[in-house]
Structure formats: structure tokens, C-alpha cells
Amino acid sequence: MSDTVARPIGVAVLGMGNVGAEVVRILTDSDGDIRERVGAPVVLRGVAVRDASVPREGVDPALLTSDPSALVAREDVDIVVELIGGVELPRTLILAALEAGKSVITANKALMAVHAGELSEAAARNRVDLYFEAAVAGAIPVIRPLTQSLAGDSVNRVAGIVNGTTNYILSEMAETGAVYSEVLAEAGRLGYAEADPTADVEGYDAAAKAAILASIAFHSRVTADDVYREGITSITPADLEAAAKFDCTIKLLAICERLTEDDGRERISARVYPALIPLEHPLATVNGAFNAVVVESENAGRLMFYGQGAGGAPTAAAVMGDLVMAARNRVYGGRGPLESTYASLPVAPIDDVQTRYYVSMRVADRPGVLEQVAGEFASQGVSIAAVRQEGAGEDARLIVVTHRASDRAQSETVAALEEMDSVIKVSSVLRLEGTNE
Amino acid sequence: MSDTVARPIGVAVLGMGNVGAEVVRILTDSDGDIRERVGAPVVLRGVAVRDASVPREGVDPALLTSDPSALVAREDVDIVVELIGGVELPRTLILAALEAGKSVITANKALMAVHAGELSEAAARNRVDLYFEAAVAGAIPVIRPLTQSLAGDSVNRVAGIVNGTTNYILSEMAETGAVYSEVLAEAGRLGYAEADPTADVEGYDAAAKAAILASIAFHSRVTADDVYREGITSITPADLEAAAKFDCTIKLLAICERLTEDDGRERISARVYPALIPLEHPLATVNGAFNAVVVESENAGRLMFYGQGAGGAPTAAAVMGDLVMAARNRVYGGRGPLESTYASLPVAPIDDVQTRYYVSMRVADRPGVLEQVAGEFASQGVSIAAVRQEGAGEDARLIVVTHRASDRAQSETVAALEEMDSVIKVSSVLRLEGTNE
Numbered sequence: 125m126s127d128t129v130a131r132p133i134g135v136a137v138l139g140m141g142n143v144g145a146e147v148v149r150i151l152t153d154s155d156g157d158i159r160e161r162v163g164a165p166v167v168l169r170g171v172a173v174r175d176a177s178v179p180r181e182g183v184d185p186a187l188l189t190s191d192p193s194a195l196v197a198r199e200d201v202d203i204v205v206e207l208i209g210g211v212e213l214p215r216t217l218i219l220a221a222l223e224a225g226k227s228v229i230t231a232n233k234a235l236m237a238v239h240a241g242e243l244s245e246a247a248a249r250n251r252v253d254l255y256f257e258a259a260v261a262g263a264i265p266v267i268r269p270l271t272q273s274l275a276g277d278s279v280n281r282v283a284g285i286v287n288g289t290t291n292y293i294l295s296e297m298a299e300t301g302a303v304y305s306e307v308l309a310e311a312g313r314l315g316y317a318e319a320d321p322t323a324d325v326e327g328y329d330a331a332a333k334a335a336i337l338a339s340i341a342f343h344s345r346v347t348a349d350d351v352y353r354e355g356i357t358s359i360t361p362a363d364l365e366a367a368a369k370f371d372c373t374i375k376l377l378a379i380c381e382r383l384t385e386d387d388g389r390e391r392i393s394a395r396v397y398p399a400l401i402p403l404e405h406p407l408a409t410v411n412g413a414f415n416a417v418v419v420e421s422e423n424a425g426r427l428m429f430y431g432q433g434a435g436g437a438p439t440a441a442a443v444m445g446d447l448v449m450a451a452r453n454r455v456y457g458g459r460g461p462l463e464s465t466y467a468s469l470p471v472a473p474i475d476d477v478q479t480r481y482y483v484s485m486r487v488a489d490r491p492g493v494l495e496q497v498a499g500e501f502a503s504q505g506v507s508i509a510a511v512r513q514e515g516a517g518e519d520a521r522l523i524v525v526t527h528r529a530s531d532r533a534q535s536e537t538v539a540a541l542e543e544m545d546s547v548i549k550v551s552s553v554l555r556l557e558g559t560n561e
Numbered sequence: 562m563s564d565t566v567a568r569p570i571g572v573a574v575l576g577m578g579n580v581g582a583e584v585v586r587i588l589t590d591s592d593g594d595i596r597e598r599v600g601a602p603v604v605l606r607g608v609a610v611r612d613a614s615v616p617r618e619g620v621d622p623a624l625l626t627s628d629p630s631a632l633v634a635r636e637d638v639d640i641v642v643e644l645i646g647g648v649e650l651p652r653t654l655i656l657a658a659l660e661a662g663k664s665v666i667t668a669n670k671a672l673m674a675v676h677a678g679e680l681s682e683a684a685a686r687n688r689v690d691l692y693f694e695a696a697v698a699g700a701i702p703v704i705r706p707l708t709q710s711l712a713g714d715s716v717n718r719v720a721g722i723v724n725g726t727t728n729y730i731l732s733e734m735a736e737t738g739a740v741y742s743e744v745l746a747e748a749g750r751l752g753y754a755e756a757d758p759t760a761d762v763e764g765y766d767a768a769a770k771a772a773i774l775a776s777i778a779f780h781s782r783v784t785a786d787d788v789y790r791e792g793i794t795s796i797t798p799a800d801l802e803a804a805a806k807f808d809c810t811i812k813l814l815a816i817c818e819r820l821t822e823d824d825g826r827e828r829i830s831a832r833v834y835p836a837l838i839p840l841e842h843p844l845a846t847v848n849g850a851f852n853a854v855v856v857e858s859e860n861a862g863r864l865m866f867y868g869q870g871a872g873g874a875p876t877a878a879a880v881m882g883d884l885v886m887a888a889r890n891r892v893y894g895g896r897g898p899l900e901s902t903y904a905s906l907p908v909a910p911i912d913d914v915q916t917r918y919y920v921s922m923r924v925a926d927r928p929g930v931l932e933q934v935a936g937e938f939a940s941q942g943v944s945i946a947a948v949r950q951e952g953a954g955e956d957a958r959l960i961v962v963t964h965r966a967s968d969r970a971q972s973e974t975v976a977a978l979e980e981m982d983s984v985i986k987v988s989s990v991l992r993l994e995g996t997n998e
Contacts, residue, residue, distance in 0.1 A: 146860065150713065150860065157715065157780075157904075158713060160780070160901070160903040160904075161712050161713075161780075161898075161901060257710060263860070263861035263862060263864060264864060265702070265705075265706040265709075265710035265711075265864070268702075268705060268706065268709055268710050269702040269705065269706065272702075272705055272709075272882060272885075272886050273694060273702035273705050273879065273882040274702075274878065274882055275598050275881070275882045275885035275886055275889075276587065276595060276598075276878065276880070276881020276882050276883075276884055276885045277878045277881060277882065278594065343594075343597070343598075406867070421878065422874075422878075423583065423587065423700070423874040423875060423877055423878035423881070424700035424868065424869070424874075424875050424878035424879070425700060425868065425869045425874070425875050425878075426868060426869075427700060427701060427702070427866070427867065427868035428865075428866070428867040428868065429864070429865070429866055429867075430843070430864065430865040430866075430867070431861065431862060431863060431864035431865065432861070432862045432863075437859075437860040437861075437862070438860060438861050438862050440860055441711065441713065441714045441858065441859075441860035441861035441862075442710065442861070443713070444712070444713020444714060444860070445709060445710040445711055445712045445713050445714065446713075447713055448709075448712035448713045449709050449712055452712075452898065453895055456895055456896055457894045457895045457896075458890055458893055458894045458895005458896060459893055459894075459895060461598075461889065464597070464598060466597040467594075467597075
């Protein structure tokens with residue numbers, strides 16, 4: 125396929141953090157493999173960094189520049205790899221690249237979760253590629269399977285563990301019994317958590333990925349703001365212990381679901397929250413910094429994709445896959461799929477989603493309390509699946525797991541419980557996912 | 562993206578078995594989704610069946626034909642979906658389609674494992690697509706992740722459970738303790754095994770898939786004949802019990818591995834055999850008719866893909882993904898990757914592969930036997946990892962698990978054991994995979 129001599133494909137890399145450094149290393153070290161796979165030489169034209177005067181190991185200083193706009197604009201740059209992070213600067217640079225007829229690869233989930241529409245339209249208008257496999261679940265192929273392998277199928281649900289930091293924290297808490305703040309500090313020391321962990325632990329990172337996954341899976345435009353979101357900061361060792369008693373563990377899940385009303389009308393639910401899942405669920409055994417995504421579709425059934433969701437080399441592998449395909453398209457013609465929003469399904473509020481609840485509460489230690497609590501659930505039309513009574517006196521606790529009902533009914537029940545005399549405190553409310561009840 | 566009116570893409574389906582019937586159903590029922598995703602209407606032009614006079618539920622009789630060649634040759638057919646099975650007839654039809662400038666989708670692993678080279682060359686010459694995602698692991702995206710998502714990475718190993726029939730049989734044997742022949746008969750009754758199960762139980766089906774995976778993973782041409790192959794017909798309940806005592810289970814594995822010599826020379830190993838794997842290995846929990854493929858690559862690390870490996874609808878989902886992408890390429894231009902053989906790595910014989918052995922033997926019940934057996938392993942340079950002595954008298958048994966050594970040394974040791982006076986019978990020899998020792 126590479127029997128004709130094609131002109132070289134020039135690449136600009138913007139940003140040289142963990143991922144950028146790996147991409148530069150792979151491009152520099154490749155001894156012909158990439159040329160063979162693309163059908164033309166792939167040449168690194170430059171690397172935009174904050175301070176180009178600082179030497180970088182293994183990188184020709186002449187390649188470094190602190191002017192990303194000028195690098196993007198170079199005539200001999202065909203493909204721009206954006207690994208800067210943030211939103212406004214990369215948005216501007218990527219739009220400039222696309223409008224100049226260059227293909228773009230990005231790993232920027234925050235950007236794609238907000239501006240996918242604008243960027244995809246620019247790519248379509250200029251007939252170039254915009255790829256972002258690395259934006260969701262690092263090395264794990266998820267975007268390409270959803271957009272291409274399942275292009276002839278109808279996806280009903282995507283549920284995944286897509287944030288390694290929170291998965292590490294929850295795995296460690298489950299294993300060691302340590303409290304959240306301790307494990308977070310340890311994660312920081314090990315490099316699994318950022319100095320400011322907000323984006324991870326409050327679920328913003330996972331919500332951005334959920335928006336991207338929901339957009340692709342359901343051929344609709346879903347942005348980060350459309351995603352219902354709760355973080356993991358209030359999860360306690362007691363929650364994990366209680367989960368274990370119900371043969372469950374707790375994971376931060378990103379869930380994208382097609383909701384079908386009785387009249388056939390379809391909506392999307394996109395949500396991120398820590399949830400109990402049964403120990404036998406395929407996502408329950410995904411521990412540490414690993415990611416996994418389960419896709420359920422009409423004909424393919426249930427598929428699972430598992431691997432490293434973060435880290436320099438794994439994320440760079442996803443970037444490189446996109447880069448080779450984009451380069452190949454510049455040699456052979458053609459383009460990969462861009463944003464597809466023809467279905468235009470609306471996003472349903474969390475209130476309308478059918479969920480199951482796990483509610484843990486401190487209660488007065490006197491006869492009749494269980495009856496009163498059960499009555500409150502019943503009055504809201506929420507059916508109870510299991511109850512545990514624990515402790516006594518000051519420490520008397522009631523744990524209730526419900527059957528499926530609207531999240532509105534579930535949350536209204538919890539609000540009502542908080543008003544009850546016999547309920548001292550609702551100490552924990554989590555959802556239960558991954559069951560068929 | 563579908564704002565211009567593109568001419569319809571005509572599709573011919575050859576064969577209407579389980580998969581063909583599902584593809585026809587999906588194409589017939591699609592209410593616009595496929596048109597939106599392709600950017601043009603996709604129209605079923607005809608279905609080639611053995612006897613076109615037999616009516617098929619839900620299929621317009623006018624679409625049926627018993628002349629596949631004439632259907633392939635039709636001017637209004639742009640894409641041919643080959644689901645006939647066999648080798649010679651589909652080969653001829655596919656070549657005719659490619660030479661006539663039509664893109665081809667096939668689920669035919671036996672064909673691709675032998676004729677991928679010839680067919681890919683025809684596709685390249687005629688600048689059309691030849692896709693075969695459904696040929697390996699049914700609904701699970703494996704070909705596209707390997708050829709595209711990992712296009713910028715270097716794959717070191719692919720190991721998978723890629724045959725549902727044998728996985729069902731081994732799972733059932735492990736769970737129920739039943740003998741092979743009983744479970745095979747049951748699998749036949751349930752539709753999990755063919756009337757003639759040879760291709761499955763003797764590992765030919767898995768070997769064809771291993772050839773395809775090895776070719777793609779290592780950018781070399783590997784055919785079914787290059788794959789070392791053993792089936793599962795001699796696995797006994799005693800083997801599964803013994804495996805359990807070593808915290809292992811037994812799975813039929815397809816393994817494709819990059820072997821690197823001390824001098825940097827690289828070769829490929831492609832092999833299929835039943836092997837012990839540790840219970841904590843990700844493939845150990847893949848039960849029943851499910852398939853899973855683990856890919857280990859330089860930068861991405863370990864990825865796992867899991868799902869339904871067979872069945873009409875799941876396999877049709879893979880075919881439809883290919884079909885939508887091929888149709889899209891006809892609208893927008895461009896082609897997917899074809900065979901890539903630039904690395905041209907040679908295939909190493911099984912003798913040269915480093916393996917671990919599990920050897921179960923009936924031995925004389927007298928002092929010194931363990932010493933003699935251990936001495937035989939030592940003299941061949943094979944180090945023993947674990948030994949179990951079981952039973953007594955007539956039933957005295959010795960089970961040995963070795964460390965890694967060349968398969969030649971391992972098999973020569975077994976041959977030597979068979980000659981020893983104190984070894985009455987070597988009753989079982991299996992390999993052990995999925996460990997780092």
C-alpha cells in the first residue's frame with residue numbers, strides 16, 4: 125500500500141505534559157512502523173511548550189516553540205495534536221487548525237464535552253478529521269467502537285468507570301477500610317490525584333466523558349452541563365462496609381442511557397454518581413487506576429472494554445492510533461465519522477430516571493420505627509427490596525435498599541424521612557446500579 | 562453531514578443463515594438510522610440463497626435469488642456481504658465483487674485465514690474496502706481496535722477465548738464435573754455445537770481466528786496452516802479437578818505472540834490449545850458462549866475486549882458496523898486499512914516457544930519415584946514449579962507443573978518420562994498460560 129512515494133505528513137504537538145512527552149517520544153523513536161502504516165513519512169514539525177528555552181530530554185531544541193499559533197499555521201503542518209488542556213486556548217488553536225484545513229487529534233475531554241458541536245462543524249466544513257479517542261478512558265478504544273464498530277446497531281446503554289483517580293480511591297477505601305481524606309492524600313503522593321483533585325473527586329471529569337459518550341452513543345448533542353453529577357467526597361468506610369453486606373461494592377459510574385416512554389418517545393439520561401453495584405457485575409472487579417466501559421446495544425448485546433484509563437503512555441497510544449488514521453486519510457483520502465446529531469434526543473432530568481436507592485439512617489431505638497419508615501416509602505410508591513437493622517441505642521441504624529422507582533419519588537422519600545421524628549439522621553444515600561430488579 | 566442528497570448504496574447479501582437473516586432483518590427494519598449514519602440511503606438489492614423458491618419471513622420474495630454471481634454482478638450493487646461460509650465459492654464471488662469495484666464485508670474466518678493476501682490485494686488494486694470484523698469474536702470489536710485504535714502502537718501479545726462452543730463445553734465440564742462427550746451432546750441439543758463439531762472441538766475455528774489476529778497484530782502474513790493447534794477432546798474431569806487444585810481453570814486459548822531473540826530478531830508464535838490459566842486471570846471468568854480477547858501492547862498496556870462471540874444478532878451487529886463504514890467510504894471517499902504485511906515476521910515453530918507444562922502421570926507407588934521424575938525434568942533443563950502426589954498403590958499419581966522452558970525441552974521431557982519404568986502412564990499434558998513465572 126506504500127508503494128507510491130507520498131509526501132510527508134507534518135505533525136505539530138501542542139503541549140508536552142505526560143501525554144505530549146510520550147507522543148513526541150513515540151514519533152521520534154518510530155523506526156519506520158508509522159511510515160509503513162500511514163503510507164507516507166510522518167514528521168514532527170514542532171512542539172509547543174510554555175517555555176521553549178527549557179531543554180527537554182530526547183527532543184531537538186529546534187523543534188520547541190512557545191508560539192502554538194505560529195506552529196499551527198505552518199504550511200508544512202498537516203495534523204495538529206492538542207494536548208495542552210484547558211478550554212479557551214485549545215478551542216482557539218483547534219478552530220484555527222481546522223479552518224486552515226488541518227486534521228486535529230485531541231485528548232481534551234473538557235473541551236469536547238462543551239464545544240464538540242462547534243469543532244465538528246468546522247471539521248466537516250473543511251473536510252478534515254477531528255479525532256478524540258484519548259479523551260475518554262485513555263488507552264481503551266471506546267470512541268471508535270461506538271462510532272464505527274457499532275455504526276449499524278442501536279446502543280441502549282453505556283456504563284463505565286472512566287475516572288482512574290476516584291476508582292483508585294474507592295478501591296483502596298474498600299480494601300483497607302481507610303477514610304476518604306487519607307486515601308486521597310495517599311493518591312496525591314502516588315501521583316494518582318492532582319494537587320487540586322476537584323475535577324476528579326467531584327465527578328466533573330467523569331461527567332465530561334459521559335457527555336462525550338452519550339453524544340456518540342445516541343447521535344445527539346449532550347454537553348457537560350446536561351450531565352447529572354455527584355462526586356465521591358462523602359463516601360465513608362461505613363458505606364463500603366454496608367455495601368459489602370449487600371454483596372455490593374461502590375464505584376463512581378458514568379451512565380448514559382436511552383429512556384423509552386410508553387408512547388415510544390425517546391430521551392437520554394446522562395449521569396455520574398457513586399453507586400452500589402453487585403460484586404458479580406463486570407465493573408465490580410475493575411480496581412485501582414483501571415477503567416472499563418460496558419456497552420449494551422440492540423444486536424451486539426453486552427460488550428465490555430477494559431484497560432488503562434490514564435497515564436502518559438496509554439493515553440499516547442490512543443492519540444497515536446488517531447494520528448495514524450488521520451494521517452492515512454490524508455494519504456488515501458476520506459475522513460472518519462464526525463459528530464452525528466441526527467437523532468437529537470432530549471436529555472431527561474435525573475428526576476425522571478428510574479433508579480434504586482440505598483438509604484442508611486440513624487433511627488430512634490424503639491418499636492415501630494421500621495414500620496413507620498416502611499410506611500413512608502410505601503406512601504411515595506417506592507417498594508423496598510431489603511432492610512437491615514443494625515446497632516442499638518444511640519447507634520441504632522436502619523439500612524434500606526429499594527426497588528426501581530423514579531428518582532423523584534426516591535429523593536422525595538428521603539426528604540420525608542429526614543422530617544420524621546423517629547429518624548435521627550439520614551447518614552447516607554446512594555443509588556444501586558447493575559441489577560435487573 | 563447528510564445535507565447533500567447522495568445516490569443510494571446498493572447491498573447484496575450472500576447467504577441467509579443465522580447471520581444473513583439478521584443482516585437482512587436489520588437492513589429491512591432500519592427506519593432511517595443507517596441512512597443518517599452513512600449519508601445516503603442503503604438499499605438491499607438482493608439476497609442469494611440456495612433455493613430462492615422457499616419463502617423467507619419478512620423478506621420480499623422478489624429479493625431472493627439462487628444465482629449469487631448474477632447478484633454480485635448487478636450494476637446497482639455497491640457492497641457485497643458474504644455470509645455463505647465455505648471457502649471456494651465465497652472466494653470466487655468475493656474476487657469477482659472486488660474486481661468489479663465493489664466493497665466486500667465477510668464474516669468468513671476460514672476464508673480470511675487462508676486467502677486474506679489474495680483478497681486484500683484485489684481490494685487494494687480496485688481501491689475498495691474489504692472488512693471482516695465479524696470473522697473474529699462475533700460482536701466484539703477486535704479487528705478495528707487492532708488495525709485502527711492501536712495503529713500507532715506495537716502489539717506484543719493477543720490471547721483470547723475465541724470459540725464459544727469449546728468455551729461452553731469447558732465451562733460446563735468445570736462446573737458440573739461431567740465428561741466431555743456428555744457435555745458435547747448437551748451442547749449439540751442446545752444449539753451451541755454443530756452436528757459435526759470437528760472445526761470447533763479440534764481447534765480449527767480458533768486457529769483460523771488466531772491466523773487473522775496474528776496477521777493484523779504483527780503486520781505479517783499468517784495463515785491457518787502456520788498456527789500450532791490442539792483441540793479439547795482429550796480434556797477430562799480429572800484435568801479440571803487438578804487445575805482447580807492449582808487455583809487454575811482450563812480454557813481453549815488462541816495465542817499470538819511476538820518472540821524477540823537476544824539478537825533482536827523477531828518472530829511470531831500463533832497457537833491454539835487448551836491451557837491452564839490462573840483463576841484470577843481476566844480470561845478465567847469468561848464462561849459459556851462468551852468470547853474475550855486480551856491485547857498487550859507497548860504503550861497501551863493490557864486491554865481486554867469482552868462480549869458475545871457468536872450468534873445471529875451479535876455477529877450481524879459486527880457485519881452492520883463494517884457495512885455502514887464501507888458505505889460511508891463510498892459516499893465520502895477514502896478506504897479503511899487493508900492487509901498490512903510490511904513487517905513480514907516469520908512464524909516460529911511451537912518447539913521454540915517458551916511454555917509452562919502441567920503433566921499428570923500414573924506412577925509406581927514406591928520410594929524414589931519423585932526423585933527419578935524430578936531428575937528427568939532437570940536433565941532436560943526444565944525447572945519444576947510445583948508437584949502434587951496423589952492416591953496410592955495402583956492409583957498413585959504425580960502431577961508436575963513446570964517453570965518456563967522451550968516447548969521442545971518440555972515435550973522431550975514428557976517423551977522421556979513415558980519411557981521410564983517408574984512412570985506407568987503419562988495421562989495428561991497441558992500447558993499453563995497467563996502467569997509471569
